[in-house]
Amino acid sequence: MHELAITEGVVDAVTKRLPGARITCVRLEIGALSGVVADSLRFCFDLVTEGTNLEGAALEISQLPGKCHCRVCGQDFEPASPIALCSCGSAEVTVLTGQDLKITSVQVA
Numbered sequence: 001m002h003e004l005a006i007t008e009g010v011v012d013a014v015t016k017r018l019p020g021a022r023i024t025c026v027r028l029e030i031g032a033l034s035g036v037v038a039d040s041l042r043f044c045f046d047l048v049t050e051g052t053n054l055e056g057a058a059l060e061i062s063q064l065p066g067k068c069h070c071r072v073c074g075q076d077f078e079p080a081s082p083i084a085l086c087s088c089g090s091a092e093v094t095v096l097t098g099q100d101l102k103i104t105s106v107q108v109a
């Protein structure tokens with residue numbers, strides 16, 4: 001599962017930066033085009049944090065809209081789904097933003 005590897009990466013990053021600290025909340029930003037499903041991430045988070053200093057921490061996820069540029073008609077648009085398709089019918093698009101996942105902040109008890 002894609003989300004499991006991502007969650008492990010997030011938890012690893014936090015435990016390496018803050019070893020021994022008790023974490024109560026992790027905030028993430030997920031781009032709409034990252035292909036990451038927030039609900040799956042939440043599910044994996046509970047599993048992965050078990051037995052770590054993040055156990056029981058809340059996971060807050062904000063989703064950022066994606067932005068694409070159509071190489072056919074030249075317009076910039078916000079795709080409604082992870083599959084970027086321009087309103088002109090073209091799939092020849094360059095993704096400008098929305099593919100990232102990042103930790104925005106971590107709350108320490």
Ligand SMILES: [Zn+2]
Nearest residue numbers: 070073086088
């Ligand atoms: Zn277009």
